[in-house]
Amino acid sequence: MKKIVAFLVLLCFISSTKSFAQKPNIIYILADDLGIGDVSVYNSEGKIQTPNIDQLAQNGVKFTDAHTTSAVCTPTRYGIMTGRYNWRTTLKKGVLHGYDTPLIDPKRETVASFLQKQGYKTGIVGKWHLGWNWGNIEAGEKNVDFTKQVRNSPNTNGFDYSFCIPASLDMPPYAYVENGFCTAIPKDTCIGRKGIELFRAGIIAPDFQPEEVLGKFTEKALSFINQNSKKDKPFFLYFPLAAPHTPILPIGNFVGKSNVSPYADFVLMVDDVVRQVVETLKKNGVYENTIIVFGSDNGFANPADLKAQLSKGHNPSMMYRGLKTDIFEGGHHVPFIVSWKQTIKSPKVSRQLVCTTDFFQTVAELNNQKLNDNVAEDSFSFLSEVTGKKPTFDVRKSVIHHSSDGFFAIRKDNWKLIMCSHSGGNGKPKETSEEAKTLPPIQLYDLSTDIGETQNVYAQNPEIVKELTALLTKQIQDGRSTKGKNQTNEGPSYWSQLTWLGK
Known part of the structure; x- marks a missing residue:
């Protein structure tokens, strides 16, 4: 009897490992401040010229109507991880910094965590920028015990x-954190140096050299792939x-390689x-059974010259x-490519509207799982x-955009309604500018004829304004x-997008 039970257990184990092995590996590469035109x-x-990113498109799907949840870093990362719009949290505008506490509810x-339950080995290498609790403090940088x-x-x-590093490459503290522990204890003060004018002053670890960060991340990512490619579980x-x-820190043979600029x-x-x-x-x-997603967290940043x-x-x-x-659009309309050699036999260009929150529901459909109501509330699958194949989940028909200063827009079909008179961020016209004060309180653009958002047609289309305002309000309040x-x-x-009402 014991032999029979053992044999059945072995069969179950073999069956489970085979099902894991048949699942595709998944790699999500997220560039930081890469413009779609780059x-x-x-x-x-x-x-x-980006031949290697281009090759992903030659072996995959190039999405031409893809958007981040926000025009800045932290909010987009929150959306990727949770499948939920960032402004549903306490972060209504801006980004977190290196000493800030977690944005994601534990x-x-x-x-x-979802993919863990589906049998995946999960890893992250890179810029976290979603907050955590340093050592012995809840927030702030005073008296941090970096040994904890x-x-x-x-x-x-x-x-x-x-x-990971805690936040952006120009935000202290400058340290690598591996599985919750600093790889070296920050102890010196870095005050920036020539050529890195945007490098904020702060404490730095002895093993942290800004020019080496991209290479170090790549080394760790490749190591994760090497280790987990040999195992039964997908990763x-x-x-x-x-x-x-x-x-901007190009090094070695890359210095001057583009013949354009250090940024290039x-x-x-x-x-x-x-x-x-x-x-x-x-x-x-x-490679053939690995899904590679490549995108950017927002548009090009002006400080990059x-x-x-x-x-x-x-x-x-x-x-x-x-x-x-x-x-x-330049703030949140981004490159988005999905490569899966085993499944995608010829390159495809997709005009399906997608958002970076949609990754969650896509992998849920990939694993034939239905998510609970309190999970990935703003995620639609683009797996089809x-x-x-025919979609088994709803596809996205509208998307809400968000600026760094907390202003909203909503897009449906060719229409885009912006709930402010200005850029909502650092671009022109700024909220405090004299120009913004003279402009209509909202903006409506027909992107099918005006992709450059130059002609505000809100006055000529009151019914569209009414419809999109109602849809935006409902999706927020629900x-x-x-x-x-x-x-x-x-x-x-309080929601900035409703402030124009009644004027």
């Missing part, structure tokens, strides 16, 4: 392995880069990271208006665009934009 497969007139399901384990780190949010690697965000050289380094990931997957024999790019005939935003921070039981938003109930 990827040559999107911009035929661009001066930066009890909330993340895409990483970080609480509410990525490991708390579903990652078996983590190797999920979230790989949020800290480049080409400022400070840095973009080429990002492109080379993609090359190394693909080659490592191929070396391990797992827009004038230098334009002087060489290169526009990181292409025909789109605005940059990072702005509610205009990848597989070519606590979700997908079907299901209404949920609760956190923080104050």
Whole structure:
């Protein structure tokens, strides 16, 4: 009898490992402040050539109507991890910094914790930027004990392995944190240096050299792939880069390689990271059954020297208006490519509207799982665009945009309604400008004829304004934009997008 039981247990084990092995590995590479026009497969007139990112599109789906949840870093990362709009949290505008406490509720399901339950080995290498609790303090940088384990780190949010920096490459403290512990204790003060003018002063660890961060991340990511390609479980690697965000730090043979600018050289380094990931997957024999997602967290950032790019005939935003921070398309309309060699037999261009929150529901459909009502409330699956099969989940028909200063827009079909008179961010016109005071309180654009958002047609289309305002208000107040039981938003109930009403 014992032998029979043991045999049955063995059969179950073999069956489970086979089912794991049949599941695709997943790698999500997220560039930092990369404009859609910086990827040559999107911009035929661009001066930066990205052959390795382009090759992903040649073996996958290039989405041309993809958007981040916000025009800045932290909010987009929250949306990727949770499948939920960032402004439903207490963070109504701006970003977190290196000493800030967690934005993700530890009890909330993340895409990483979900994939753990589906049998995936999960890892994150890169820029976290979602807050955690340093050592012996809740917030702030005074008297931090860097020898203590970080609480509410990525490991708390579903990652078996983590190797991260706390925030952007220009935000202190400057330290690597591996599985909750600093790899070296920060003790010296870094006050910036020539060529890194945007490098904020702060404490730095002895093993942290800003120029080496992209290379160190790549080394750790490739190591994760090498280790987990040999195991029965599939793996999920979230790989949020800290480049080409400022400070602009091309090194070695990449210096001057683009013949455009140091920023363009840095973009080429990002492109080379993609090359190394693909080659490592191929070396391990797992490339064909690995889904690779490549995107950016928002548009090009002006501090990366827009004038230098334009002087060489290169526009990181292409025909789109605005940059990072702005509610205009240039702030959140991003490159988004999904490669899966085993399933995608020929390259495809998809015009399906997608948002970076949609990753969660897509992997849920991939695993034939239905999510609870309080999970991924703003996530729609785009799996059918990848597989070519009939959708089994609802596809996205509208999307809410958000600027760095907390202003909203909503997009449905060709219409985009912006709930302010200005850029909503650092672009022109700024909220406090005299120009903004003279403009209508809202903006409506027909993107089918005016992709540059130059002609405000709100006065000619009152019914469209009414319809989109009602839809925006409902999706905010319901606590979700997908079907299901209404949920609760956190923080104050005041919403910038409604302030024009009654004027």
